[in-house]
Amino acid sequence: MESSIFRFILRHSVRQQIVLTLMTLASFPFLYASLDLPKRIVNEAIAGKKLPESFLGFHLDQVTYLFVLCGLFLTLVLVNGAFKYVINTYKGRLGERMLRRLRYELYVRVLRFPLPRFRKMSSGEIIPMITAEVEPLGGFIGDAIAIPVFQGGTLLVYIAFIFVQDPVLGAAAVSLYPFQGWLIPRLQRKVNQLGKQRVRAMRQIADRIGETVSGIQEVHTHNTASWHLADLSHRLGDVYRIRFEIYQRKFFVKFLNNFINQLTPFFFYSIGGYLVIHGQLSFGALVAVLAAYKDLAAPWKELLDWYQQKEDNRIKYEQVVEQFHVPDLLAERLLREEEDVPFKGSLSFRNVGFGEDGGSPILEGVTCDIPLDSHTALIGVGSGRDELAQLAARVLLPSSGQIRLGEHDYAELPESVTGRRAAYVGAAPYLFSASLYDNLVYGLRHRPLRENGESEEAAEHRKRRMTESVLSGNATDDVHADWIDYAAAGCDGPEDLKARILRVVTMVSLQDDVYGMGLNRTVDPERRPDVAARVMEARDAMRAMMLNNPDLGRLVERFDPDRYAANATLAENLLFGTPVGPIFQTDALASNPYMLHVLDKVGLTDTILETGHKVAETMVELFAGLPPGHEFFERFSFIGFAELPEYQAILARTAKEGLGALRPEERTRLMTLPFKLIGARHRLGLMTPDLEKKLLQARHLFASDLPADLKHAVAFFDPDAYNAAASIQDNILFGKMVYGQAQVQSKVGRIVAELVDQLHLRDTIVEVGLEHPVGVAGSRLSAAQRQKAALARALLKRPDLLVLSEATSGLDTSSQSKVHSAILGERKGCGLVWVLQRAGLARAFERVIVMKDGRIAEHGRFDELNRPGTLLHELVSAE
């Protein structure tokens, strides 16, 4: 990458810069003409001197001549404006393209960093460099050559103009320029140094903030917030000092400049005035010179600004690029080249070492053969096992020695070979913030394979996108194309792949988790009418099952439009549906005008208010004695600790003055409470048959009177329609689990599972579950689920060599052994290297490598090695 910004600009935009310069130069004659014209208008047309006899063959009087000249002036204004417009657009486009190119190249570098580099460089440093730090460069690149040419040229035109009018005045106008040209770079130098310091200091702050975010748990665990605050404050203080000093110095440069510029008019008025008085200079010429000088100040100021900006950007560029100049960058061809080398025979390590510069070596003198058609276990004590595994998967490159695959140097093979034919899963794999499905097929997305059928217009749009990418030196692969390599997964298309994913997910014991995710997901029935229809079948089957077996009524209470559901909240009973959006959320109901209208109409308002009063009384009685932050508030109370005093005040007032004396907002507060009541759960004795009857009336009224503009805010419980706002499980049950039944959740779970299996719905639900978003870095999955997902991802691409490093450490013992045997079965006859936590597990492997402190201690078949005196024996017996 170019080490200076000008080299970068010239290398990638020399043609555009020339075009810009030419356009700029072409604009000068017009600029000069527009300067000269006012003088002629004043001197010739208005003052009436030197009227031409004819103009372009036409005879003109004075007034007509004036209008002709003014018309010419207007034309010049337009021409100059057009030049500016075209040049600025061109510049803007050039700057944006160059910025895009720069960002892209930096990102390419990040991808080419050798992995150990990321131990020294945090994302907190890298991200602001590529995003914020280079941002101003875009604006500058368009100006880099055009501004000095344009403003310098303008300046020269003006100066030439003044010189033509009067050489002495011209000399006076520029007399101080050499001094300024000498002084300002000197002042700027210190500003530059400060600029460098500022960049470094800001980067460290970004790094610190990043660290705080990643380590936030530790901050709270160890009460170190004050320490972090002090640290940041200190750093911000440094930045403040640097920035203020830069500001002062820049301001001083400007001040000095302004002052010097103001000196020049002094010469004009004194010398020019003298010359006019003595008739050696026309009055019109002095006016024009003064006007030109006023214009002269502008380009000169622009030039100085440009100079300061140039220095600023030069430093920014150098500071960023410097960080991306890494000596052992991966060769670009490793990422780009398409090759195919089958993994056959064995991977031969010859005297391989690995270590970081400066540190003690992690691996030393490793010489062994890893067969690519059988299973190798890696066990041992001390460092090096995981590194050896990563070397075998070509995630790391050896720092000494050589690894050979047949006649190839393993380190020289492009990633199109190693990244497809080998796979590595570590103990803490990374999942991307996307759906589980996207994460599983991640390992199949190497190149765009098939175009996505799009409309004509979209194709046009895409073409424009691609042209732009080419012009900025960016990748031209279409991100919306179909990237999934079905053949790599051994499949012939999307349907086949789905089946294969289900098999792999089962292999790693993830199917129950995914099934659970699927049950709890909502499905848009318009997008997936098939799924909705199947779920409705299950609902019908569930209803039939409940009719046949009344006992099930003890576990599930079905929604019935004409019955109050004791296991649902009062709010759910009233809406008889699921709220969509904020309008009918439980907490908002007491202040919802439509809901209040419905309650009023059935005469329930006072009852709800009284019930709310009773709930408040009970809550205050139960929870008032508890300390703040007691978990009961969160789990059981209708009223948070912070709100208790307000409710106590309301209760005290009603005790004296009755419910009628309450202010509207106090009424709302009390009326909010009963909506959360679940009759079967809360057992407060407040749900009377009479109240339930009235609530049913309110339910029917709510639905029948609902204005059209609120229809979208609630998804009603309709026995014959799929509820898009409710999960699949809720759609199947179409009701609530009954409170107070022992193990009701697992019992209902089993019933639903049976039903699902009978209807062959499980695969569909698992498929829906695959759409589950895994969260940032997979945070919405448990550690065990993340490991299982990463294993599935690796297995799905059917690598020739699968390398696992404690990849099942987060699983419980029983699923661990299930997954182990499933993987060993799946990989029969294929390459497998497995770093095991327990030496005993190595028995199932054809070969065992026993490591000790970065060296191979023993190497061979398990039975051969497992005899008294060996390290393996020691490790096995220690278990």
Added chain:
Amino acid sequence: MSIAEEVNCLRRIPLFANIDTSKLKLLAFTSERLSFRSGDILFEQDEMGTCAYILLRGEAEVIVTGPGGPLTVATLGSNEIVGEIAILCDVPRTATVRASSDLEALCVPKDHFLQMIADFPQMGLEIMRSLAHRLEQTTTRLREVLAAQAI
């Protein structure tokens, strides 16, 4: 059955005899009430316990499975508490408890139970008294068995 009735029930248990009504109400409100049918298992011997049960209505048998097979060692009725040992000292359940009629019980989760003891020392004392009483019974029984063996 509403909270008020549950509180009345709790009041009849010696363990809670001296506790304020409002605290008993809190205990009842924060505990889940479970219904069991005759023959349902409340909990199994040797599994880890998560809650204690207060029987509100109905009966349950305590069954200990020893080398000689399962043996019913006691029958519990209303207003009795069962399963508190496992949650007091984190040991697996010492016996299986099975409903011998339709049964209503309050399930007091472990952390609430311990919290109540911490909040109300009176409850701690009552528990000590009841445990000491049981220890005394067990010791007497052991003495009888040893005496029988000696013969």
